Amino acid sequence: MILLVVLGLLLSVSYPAVDAFYSVWRADSAVSTVAAKRRDAVFLDSALRKAVEVLKRDDGAYDALSEFWAKPIVLETPVGELSVQIVDLDRYLNLNLVGRNPLVTAAFERLLLLLEVDYELLDRLLMWSGVRKPSGQPRTAFPVKGRPLDSVYELLYFWNETADLYGGNKGGITYPGLLELTTVHSDGKINLNTAPYWILRSLDDELDDALARQIIEERERSPFKSLQEVLRVPGVSADLLYRISKLVKFRSRYFKITLKLKRGEFQTVLEAVYDRATDKVLEKAIY
Structure with a gap:
């Protein structure tokens, strides 16, 4: 029953709001990519509001991978194939709390040890995020930010070991990368x-x-x-x-919502970070 409600919410995306756009698109095959992206953005914005509504309706005492929101959904719509993926960010370690929260710092140190990542990364992270002032000439390709990270991808600015960030094989064991195990949005507690x-x-x-x-x-x-x-x-x-x-x-608070609209070879993606506690979309990008 819950799944039917979810599908109903997503399928109820405001087609009339984009109908005029897509009528023009169908009539004019020479429409530019930029114009098509704008039209898709209208549709995906509406879909985002429905995804947020789904999360708001989930008012249980816990969040788990078995719940409906955690399952990827693919829907055929009048304007193309829509895929929806929601991932809670409270499952990851918050890079901005490393050096500021002793428990998170200890967990991050253990993670580096488990993934066989040089502790030099920790030192550079502390300087980059402003926890520690640089001593001497920083060994980074960019000027040290000295403030909390806005994205986990800022790790790329001061660490160039690709396998450490994106994952790889070490000694016959496949390890994930730090980019898929960390976040900049959480209160520090991990959803077990x-x-x-x-x-x-x-x-x-x-x-x-x-x-x-x-x-x-x-x-x-x-x-x-x-x-x-x-x-x-x-x-x-x-x-x-x-x-x-x-x-x-x-129970989780922060969620990354990824929406993809595909028509043939053409695809538009919307990524957003939603804070359920304040009911606010903190970040949104369309590409």
Whole structure:
């Protein structure tokens, strides 16, 4: 039933609002790419409002990967194929809290160790984000920003090890990159129901491979709604739960919404970051 509601909301995107645009587009095959992008933007803006409405309707006590919003959706619409993907950002480590929040800093250090990334990256991050003043000549290709990051892609400005950022194979093991495990939008707490394997491993030294997989298996069976419920995972002790209690949560606040409209070879993408607590779209880009 919930899925039907979601589909209904997305399918109810304001076609009349873009009908005039697309009537012209169909009549004029020589329409420019710029004009087509503008028309798609009208449609995608309407679709974004519907996606936000879906998240606002989800008022449960927890967020998990089994929920309807976490499932990618592809819809055939009168104006093309629309794909919708929503990812909560509370599953990742916040780069702007490294050096400012001791728990996040410790987790990030563990993540670097797990991914076999040189700790020099941490030093450069602290300088770039303004936590630490540069000493001597910074080893970066760009002037040090000295302020919090606006995007995780700012890592590219001071770190050129591609495998560390985008992932790769080290010693026969495939590792993800930091760009897919970090964010600049979160309160610092990690949603235990949605956190990737490597983020789970970074929460505590005791959280080894076996325990991280146990947590993933248990949350797939039944998402966690409280700290007490995490104790049902074999191997999770009261001591471990106490240590991570101030670093984890079960409901997310920030979401990245990606909408793609495709007609043949032509595609327009809208990416937005939505803060459910304040009901505001913090970022939006169309390309």
